[in-house]
Amino acid sequence: MFRLLRGSISRIMRYSGAGEFSRRYAVMNAFDGIVTILGIVLGSTLLGEASAGNIVAAGVGALIAMAISGVSGTYMAEKAEQERRIRELEEAMLMKLDNSIIAEARKRAAVFSAIVNALAALVAGLVPLSPYFAVLSGSLTPHLAFYISLGLSLGFLFALGLFLGRIARSSMIVSGLKSLAIGVATILLITLLNLFL
Amino acid sequence: MSRLVLDVLKPHIPDLIEFCRSLSEVEGVKKVSAVVMEVDAETDTVKITVEGRDIDFEALRERVRELGGAIHSVDEVVFE
Numbered sequence: 001m002f003r004l005l006r007g008s009i010s011r012i013m014r015y016s017g018a019g020e021f022s023r024r025y026a027v028m029n030a031f032d033g034i035v036t037i038l039g040i041v042l043g044s045t046l047l048g049e050a051s052a053g054n055i056v057a058a059g060v061g062a063l064i065a066m067a068i069s070g071v072s073g074t075y076m077a078e079k080a081e082q083e084r085r086i087r088e089l090e091e092a093m094l095m096k097l098d099n100s101i102i103a104e105a106r107k108r109a110a111v112f113s114a115i116v117n118a119l120a121a122l123v124a125g126l127v128p129l130s131p132y133f134a135v136l137s138g139s140l141t142p143h144l145a146f147y148i149s150l151g152l153s154l155g156f157l158f159a160l161g162l163f164l165g166r167i168a169r170s171s172m173i174v175s176g177l178k179s180l181a182i183g184v185a186t187i188l189l190i191t192l193l194n195l196f197l
Numbered sequence: 198m199s200r201l202v203l204d205v206l207k208p209h210i211p212d213l214i215e216f217c218r219s220l221s222e223v224e225g226v227k228k229v230s231a232v233v234m235e236v237d238a239e240t241d242t243v244k245i246t247v248e249g250r251d252i253d254f255e256a257l258r259e260r261v262r263e264l265g266g267a268i269h270s271v272d273e274v275v276f277e
Contacts, residue, residue, distance in 0.1 A: 014210065014211075015210055015211065089208055089239055089265070091236070092208070092237070092239035092240050093206060093208065093239075093267060094267075095267050097265050098261065099262070099263065100263055100264065100265035101211070101263055101264060101265065102208060102210065102211075102264075102265040103265075
């Protein structure tokens, strides 16, 4: 019936505004993914003698949990939000919009946002975790993997900051440095914790 | 039916260009032109002129509904 809409992500974006919040979710969850892995890597290396296997297991476990929580949480929140918008529009139009492409696009937008949300955390988290996969395959030493992982985390955070700066059309460098500062603050806090424990 | 002038209430999205493009794909329709009469917080009132040969009015009304709009009145009709 809706051959107009089928398979057209760009249409979903235009009709529901999903482009904007998907972008927001993607950045927010990429941040979450990176900082979580940064915490696991730092915590387990500084506070204890965790093996690369332990770090990979803890990291992958945390990322899967984040993806599941991202999918379910975003879907429910976004579905409620989109349904409210449809109801508001129905009140303005004085008619039901059940079979319209707007309602259809808004319902699909909730699914789309949920998937983006989960994937962003998963993919972003796997980047700083990747050196430990290399350790498991025997191509890196754990010591080197630790520094590469930190570098990747900070680099990715800086890149996200640049991206946010571009969206805000403000200084990309300042925005990149702000986001880098979040990573550095995480490192300092965990290192400080290490001194007291 | 070769010409119809419709008074339509539509949401802001899809915009007028997409709205009319979609209407122009309805069977029998050759030309669609539209003028915005009023813009409200959530809706637009537009006057849409549809021209063609053997325009399928039911299909046209269904398409307007699928696009989230409503035909409020038919203001002009021409049969040839």
